[in-house]
Amino acid sequence: MLNDSIIHQTNLISEQITKNKLKIILNHLEHNLNQNLEGGVVEMGCYIGTTSLFIQRLLMKYHQSSNFFVYDSFQGLPDKTIEDLSIVGEQFQKSQLNCSKNDLIINFKKNNLPLPKITKAWFNQLTYRQLPEKIYFAFLDSDFYFSILDSLKLIWPIFNQKGTIVVDDYNYAALPGVTKAIELFFQNKNVKIRQLDNLAIITKN
Numbered sequence: 001m002l003n004d005s006i007i008h009q010t011n012l013i014s015e016q017i018t019k020n021k022l023k024i025i026l027n028h029l030e031h032n033l034n035q036n037l038e039g040g041v042v043e044m045g046c047y048i049g050t051t052s053l054f055i056q057r058l059l060m061k062y063h064q065s066s067n068f069f070v071y072d073s074f075q076g077l078p079d080k081t082i083e084d085l086s087i088v089g090e091q092f093q094k095s096q097l098n099c100s101k102n103d104l105i106i107n108f109k110k111n112n113l114p115l116p117k118i119t120k121a122w123f124n125q126l127t128y129r130q131l132p133e134k135i136y137f138a139f140l141d142s143d144f145y146f147s148i149l150d151s152l153k154l155i156w157p158i159f160n161q162k163g164t165i166v167v168d169d170y171n172y173a174a175l176p177g178v179t180k181a182i183e184l185f186f187q188n189k190n191v192k193i194r195q196l197d198n199l200a201i202i203t204k205n
């Protein structure tokens with residue numbers, strides 16, 4: 001139970017993820033690691049690294065720590081669009097979750113973990129030169145409709161179809177844009193979407 005020990009021995013540095021969700025994310029990543037799939041691991045929306053630290057701990061056990069790529073605006077959330085408006089209220093506003101790239105670096109250093117490849121950018125401005133050639137595992141955690149849609153459009157052409165895409169906040173009433181983006185993007189694609197906790201687990205059908 002490698003993941004159980006990684007998760008239980010270490011505290012979370014923010015409330016951006018729960019231990020239950022972490023366990024689900026790491027179990028799927030470990031399944032893909034054991035398959036030796038071609039490509040890299042990406043996190044789109046890394047913030048201060050709450051989840052990234054755990055992904056890196058697992059990748060280290062598999063000597064894959066140099067194969068981890070994380071992305072964020074490091075300017076917090078963008079503007080909401082109409083797809084993001086929620087009946088449960090007005091949480092999650094522009095510029096919330098603002099931190100610097102250095103905050104993320106410090107958290108990796110404090111935890112004695114090798115740094116992932118960190119890119120500061122809005123997702124719709126990223127180019128393929130800033131991504132690994134192929135991706136077998138993606139964790140998407142960027143809260144809003146266009147943020148998730150932009151990430152999916154970007155990673156899909158280079159996604160290793162044997163891998164896994166995990167998206168946070170699926171069917172979460174406060175962030176309705178996430179589910180809308182997933183449903184729109186995958187409507188004509190041959191994938192299986194399962195929900196575990198508030199995570200969408202997307203794999204080839």
Ligand SMILES: C[S@@+](CC[C@H](N)C(=O)[O-])C[C@H]1O[C@@H](n2cnc3c(N)ncnc32)[C@H](O)[C@@H]1O
Pocket residue numbers: 014016017044045046047048049050051052071072073074075076077078097098121122123124141142143144146147150
């Ligand atoms: C919920 S936080 C991510 C939490 C992180 N995964 C963790 O475990 O700590 C969402 C992050 O997505 C980033 N973000 C949202 N939309 C973005 C976009 N379109 N381009 C770049 N970054 C974006 C925000 O800056 C924020 O840091």
